Amino acid sequence: MKITEITIRHLQMKLKAPFTTSFGTFKIKEFLLLEATDEAGTVGWGESVAFNAPWYNEETLQTNWHMLEDFLIPLILNKQINHPDEVNELFAPIRKNNMAKSTLEGAVWDIYAQQTNQSLAKALGGTKDKIEVGISIGIQESIEELVALVDGYVKEGYKRIKVKIKPGWDVDVMRTLRENFPNVAIMADANSAYHLEDTDHLKQLDAFDLTMIEQPLASDDIIDHAQLQKELKTPICLDESIHSLEDARKAVELGSTKIINIKIGRVGGLTEAKKIHDYCEANGIPVWCGGMLESGVGRSHNVALTTLSNFILPGDTAGSTRYWEKDIIVPEVVATDGYIDVPQTTGIGYEVDRETVEAYTVAKKDYR
Numbered sequence: 001m002k003i004t005e006i007t008i009r010h011l012q013m014k015l016k017a018p019f020t021t022s023f024g025t026f027k028i029k030e031f032l033l034l035e036a037t038d039e040a041g042t043v044g045w046g047e048s049v050a051f052n053a054p055w056y057n058e059e060t061l062q063t064n065w066h067m068l069e070d071f072l073i074p075l076i077l078n079k080q081i082n083h084p085d086e087v088n089e090l091f092a093p094i095r096k097n098n099m100a101k102s103t104l105e106g107a108v109w110d111i112y113a114q115q116t117n118q119s120l121a122k123a124l125g126g127t128k129d130k131i132e133v134g135i136s137i138g139i140q141e142s143i144e145e146l147v148a149l150v151d152g153y154v155k156e157g158y159k160r161i162k163v164k165i166k167p168g169w170d171v172d173v174m175r176t177l178r179e180n181f182p183n184v185a186i187m188a189d190a191n192s193a194y195h196l197e198d199t200d201h202l203k204q205l206d207a208f209d210l211t212m213i214e215q216p217l218a219s220d221d222i223i224d225h226a227q228l229q230k231e232l233k234t235p236i237c238l239d240e241s242i243h244s245l246e247d248a249r250k251a252v253e254l255g256s257t258k259i260i261n262i263k264i265g266r267v268g269g270l271t272e273a274k275k276i277h278d279y280c281e282a283n284g285i286p287v288w289c290g291g292m293l294e295s296g297v298g299r300s301h302n303v304a305l306t307t308l309s310n311f312i313l314p315g316d317t318a319g320s321t322r323y324w325e326k327d328i329i330v331p332e333v334v335a336t337d338g339y340i341d342v343p344q345t346t347g348i349g350y351e352v353d354r355e356t357v358e359a360y361t362v363a364k365k366d367y368r
């Protein structure tokens with residue numbers, strides 16, 4: 001294929017309910033949507049998971065736009081690409097900026113899957129036709145509200161409940177949840193809110209039989225996490241710290257992580273995500289697919305990736321209705337009893353609803 005035309009759009013989508021983590025609250029999701037067209041007229045879609053401020057990592061929607069416009073799109077436009085894995089090689093001169101790279105790489109994978117007449121899941125080597133999913137719940141005003149929310153999601157059938165924690169909203173919260181839901185798989189995500197000095201405090205979480213604790217320490221750390229894991233019974237799962245296969249290898253070798261959360265954007269695309277998956281599978285490290293409050297496009301990529309065999313633990317890919325009044329894909333992603341059926345049609349397997357995309361678009365630019 002040769003990509004001959006690319007459109008970047010900046011979209012704003014109001015979340016049904018604010019989502020609060022240890023680093024801030026999201027009310028409106030702002031993100032870039034990328035549409036790529038090849039010389040045969042096949043259209044592929046990619047989504048940037050960078051937020052509007054550099055809280056989760058250093059990338060933002062604006063830095064992604066700059067990287068795409070000035071560096072990444074020129075490396076791809078009108079080049080012959082035989083397989084999406086080549087995109088990684090074409091991007092090799094550009095350091096980091098993984099979310100920007102992933103935005104364009106995802107669209108190339110979508111086109112490739114359509115041109116080889118298979119679903120994105122099959123093109124990636126996926127083996128499942130339905131995936132098990134969990135849900136991630138932000139920090140609430142009160143423990144009572146949290147318990148009520150969890151109760152609803154457990155009744156909806158979500159296979160694992162993840163709760164955001166931060167200092168002051170942690171041990172009591174997890175104790176109450178465990179008391180109320182003795183048989184539910186529960187985990188905590190700290191988004192880097194603690195330090196090694198908090199080890200004794202965090203050890204109290206061991207009493208609640210949590211499936212894992214996600215990214216307790218600094219977002220760029222793999223050394224202290226190894227130290228903490230020696231003290232904790234609860235398995236540590238790294239999120240923010242893992243940007244590549246090399247990071248995954250080092251963290252696993254050091255004993256910093258027993259489980260890995262793979263986010264396509266954070267690791268620079270589906271090719272790298274697959275490499276991390278394969279390495280973890282060979283080394284007995286279960287993985288799951290993280291979420292970044294994606295619209296339907298990013299969500300569809302997550303669904304496809306989760307069909308790979310070592311995505312053993314339920315991920316954060318909840319159904320569209322959990323986030324949006326109206327998603328930008330048809331049909332929307334539907335979770336029933338904690339399962340999402342993987343679409344079998346070619347490419348991402350969902351139609352992008354252009355009218356809805358236009359309604360959410362606040363800026364747009366074409367490249368050819």
Ligand SMILES: O=C(O)CCC(=O)c1ccccc1C(=O)O
Nearest residue numbers: 056136191290291292293294316
């Ligand atoms: O529902 C989702 O998409 C996952 C939500 C989530 O946990 C999250 C949302 C925003 C930023 C970081 C994270 C995270 O996984 O750490």
Ligand SMILES: [Mg+2]
Nearest residue numbers: 189214215239
């Ligand atoms: Mg996380």
